[in-house]
Amino acid sequence: MSLPLPAHLTLRHGELHFEDVPLERLAREHGTPLFVYSKAAILQALAAYQRGLAGRKHLICYAMKANSSLAILQVLVRAGCGLDIVSGGELERALAAGCAPERIVFSGVGKQRGEMRRALEVGIGCFNVESRAELDVLDEVARSMGLRARVSIRVNPDVDAKTHPYISTGLKGNKFGIAHSEVLQTYRHAAACAGLEVVGIDCHIGSQITEVAPYLDAMDRVLDLVAAIEAAGVPLHHIDFGGGLGIDYNGDTPPAADALWPQLLAKLDARGYGERTVMIEPGRSLVGNAGVCLTEVLFTKPGEQKNFLIVDAAMNDLPRPAMYQAFHRIEPVRPRADAASTVWDVVGPVCESGDWLGRDRALAVQQGDLLAVLSAGAYCMAMASNYNTRGRAAEVLVDGAMATPIRQRESAADQMRLETLLP
Ligand SMILES: Cc1ncc(COP(=O)(O)O)c(C=O)c1O
Numbered sequence: 359m360s361l362p363l364p365a366h367l368t369l370r371h372g373e374l375h376f377e378d379v380p381l382e383r384l385a386r387e388h389g390t391p392l393f394v395y396s397k398a399a400i401l402q403a404l405a406a407y408q409r410g411l412a413g414r415k416h417l418i419c420y421a422m423k424a425n426s427s428l429a430i431l432q433v434l435v436r437a438g439c440g441l442d443i444v445s446g447g448e449l450e451r452a453l454a455a456g457c458a459p460e461r462i463v464f465s466g467v468g469k470q471r472g473e474m475r476r477a478l479e480v481g482i483g484c485f486n487v488e489s490r491a492e493l494d495v496l497d498e499v500a501r502s503m504g505l506r507a508r509v510s511i512r513v514n515p516d517v518d519a520k521t522h523p524y525i526s527t528g529l530k531g532n533k534f535g536i537a538h539s540e541v542l543q544t545y546r547h548a549a550a551c552a553g554l555e556v557v558g559i560d561c562h563i564g565s566q567i568t569e570v571a572p573y574l575d576a577m578d579r580v581l582d583l584v585a586a587i588e589a590a591g592v593p594l595h596h597i598d599f600g601g602g603l604g605i606d607y608n609g610d611t612p613p614a615a616d617a618l619w620p621q622l623l624a625k626l627d628a629r630g631y632g633e634r635t636v637m638i639e640p641g642r643s644l645v646g647n648a649g650v651c652l653t654e655v656l657f658t659k660p661g662e663q664k665n666f667l668i669v670d671a672a673m674n675d676l677p678r679p680a681m682y683q684a685f686h687r688i689e690p691v692r693p694r695a696d697a698a699s700t701v702w703d704v705v706g707p708v709c710e711s712g713d714w715l716g717r718d719r720a721l722a723v724q725q726g727d728l729l730a731v732l733s734a735g736a737y738c739m740a741m742a743s744n745y746n747t748r749g750r751a752a753e754v755l756v757d758g759a760m761a762t763p764i765r766q767r768e769s770a771a772d773q774m775r776l777e778t779l780l781p
């Protein structure tokens with residue numbers, strides 16, 4: 359194992375542990391594939407943001423799309439987070455997990471009227487609006503309910519987040535946000551709508567960002583807009599700077615949240631906006647390295663060109679490699695210290711050539727061994743599907759020596775529940 363392990367994941371007595379819990383035991387008790395999360399690792403990641411924003415009026419709204427399992431939401435909400443949601447479904451999860459509605463922000467380019475209505479009815483904190491058309495529909499829906507919707511407009515600062523094209527969102531060619539050149543007129547329009555109350559400005563430039571420069575550029579551009587919008591007579595109560603901070607998947611070196619935020623806050627201070635409420639929407643950086651996916655080697659299949667390790671987790675459980683060629687480290691749960699390693703492609707049982715979890719990995723393993731796919735806390739379970747009628751995996755949350763099952767494995771009956779047989 360050449361790279362250090364993520365926080366709270368350790369090799370003890372020849373076996374991987376999350377906090378004080380041996381992973382092999384969890385796999386035997388709950389079966390595989392199994393997602394295991396560390397509460398301490400989540401709270402440690404959150405603490406870096408809390409330190410970075412200490413002494414400021416702020417609200418950290420966890421972007422729950424990264425991992426929306428109820429218990430994970432509870433951990434973050436109980437630790438003081440609000441939530442960033444992108445659908446009516448996420449709204450119901452947020453409420454079920456005990457998040458105060460006023461600590462919820464609603465992002466996303468395609469909110470439906472019913473979703474707007476429900477969010478207004480429960481009294482969410484703010485809608486991050488992404489187009490002029492959405493603004494008008496929200497205005498109409500709020501007026502029909504005799505309410506005013508608090509809005510912040512998501513601006514597209516046109517900066518290159520230097521990340522994978524599928525997860526870059528702050529460039530002109532992206533579907534997200536309102537173009538820099540149209541921001542002012544959109545704010546003027548919003549301020550004149552009786553069903554809307556303008557409260558802030560919002561920006562999110564992409565995901566898995568590992569450099570400081572795009573953030574600094576985006577902050578400069580957002581603050582230029584704040585000055586212009588306020589000069590036009592529209593006061594802004596908060597600045598929502600989105601999420602996007604990357605994690606270490608394979609030796610990546612993103613800035614730490616408590617190193618990044620002082621630099622961004624210095625920009626606010628320098629421009630006289632130090633008193634504004636700062637909101638952020640981190641997702642991946644709070645949970646990504648707080649989770650692993652345990653999987654069993656079903657078969658070894660050496661071949662002429664490639665050697666395959668066929669494991670019981672697949673692209674339906676962990677779609678990031680298939681979707682983005684994303685790299686996840688794969689480590690044996692009980693490394694075989696003196697065995698020679700072989701180079702394998704680690705693949706799942708799904709009937710697709712794209713169903714792989716790792717390529718060309720040197721591993722000393724045998725049939726029946728357990729592997730841990732690392733950095734699986736974000737955008738894995740949340741993006742899981744039932745392709746090939748595979749049930750979604752089970753999940754366990756570790757806290758010290760305690761392991762709590764937080765989601766049962768989905769059965770075939772669970773999957774068929776909403777379907778109807780023809781007479
Ligand atoms: C509007 C918005 N906020 C927050 C996030 C969370 O991003 P990340 O998980 O990269 O922190 C996303 C996803 O990229 C997003 O689209």
Ligand SMILES: N[C@@H](CCCC[NH3+])C(=O)O
Nearest residue numbers: 423525565566678736737
């Ligand atoms: N799903 C992407 C991140 C998307 C960010 C959503 N705004 C990933 O796994 O990297």
